Amino acid sequence: MKNYLISYDLYKSGQNYDGLISYIKSYSVWAKIHQSVWYIKSNKSSEQIRDELLHYIDRNDSVFVAEMNNAAWQNLLNGNSEYIRQNWAR
Known part of the structure; x- marks a missing residue:
């Protein structure tokens, strides 16, 4: 499985945060890194994950999905x- 970073900004109030977060948490390995930044493991491509996330956001919202091969972090x-x-x- 590959490591991915997901980041998003939902610009209007009343957005479908619950649906978006439920989708992200549907992966067997996930972690919330920052307020709107998540880590997941998946066999899907970045494009597939992005396309599935688009079901939960509006056209003016933004989403970023990147496969990560190397990373460093703290706290x-x-x-x-x-x-x-x-x-x-793993």
Whole structure:
């Protein structure tokens, strides 16, 4: 499985945050890194993940999905640093 970073900005109030977050949490490995930045593992491509995320956002919102091969971090949200270390190479 590949490591991915997902980042998004939903610009209007009342956006479908719950649906978007539920979609991200549907992956077996996920972690919230920052307020609107997530880590997931998936066999899908960046484009496939982006296209699925588009179901939960409006046309004026933005989303970024990137496969990560190497990364460094410190003090992530919710203490997720160790969780990501444990799952990175799996």
